[in-house]
Amino acid sequence: MNVPKTCRAVRAKSDAFAKPVMLAKKTKPLMYTGQAAVKANAAPGSHQVVVGGIGCGKWVAKGTFTVPAAPNSKVVKGTVTSKAGLFVRRQPTSNSPATGTYRYRQTIALVCKKAGQPVAGNRTWYRVNVPKGWVTARYVKAQGFVPNCK
Known part of the structure; x- marks a missing residue:
């Protein structure tokens, strides 16, 4: 995910995450990455993720990710x-x-x-x-x- 170079840190949040995730900076190409612990009771399906920078103004990005259904669960x-x-x-x-x-x-x-x-x-x-x-x-x-x- 591309973000302004002035951000000191970047954090991602979602209703399905156990806690907010601090993302690590990669320089070539400039992007931030990380792994989130998903709640055990997170509903399968699409969830919104909000990403915000710390120290770079009001920069915010939104995206989605999908929690897969448990292998033994039947829809x-x-x-x-x-x-x-x-x-x-x-x-x-x-x-x-x-x-x-x-x-x-x-x-x-x-x-x-x-x-x-x-x-x-x-x-x-x-x-x-x-x-x-x-x-x-x-x-x-x-x-x-x-x-x-x-």
Whole structure:
């Protein structure tokens, strides 16, 4: 990753990292590299990384990385049953901001489930990773057993 030469240090952060990572400077070509410890409970899928320089003004870069699914975990597919489509929410409640949408009859990957705000009498919400968030189980037909979120 290219950064200004005036940075004293560069640090990367992500919700999936166990802690922020200080990146080491490589000079040819000028770039910073490092390795991050990923949380054991980090959800499989895409996560945002924010990189900022220390001592070089307000320099910030953003990127993404992917946490692979555990080899023994099985992704459960689901089908959207709402003809109007389905919002992906930041939290398991319909009052939470939307992070994306799915179309009617779209097949989606369900990571896990937990109780949330009831929707038409159904309190179950499924966690999804693309886009990251939650969908109500009221409008998704799971094609297998979806485990509880840890």
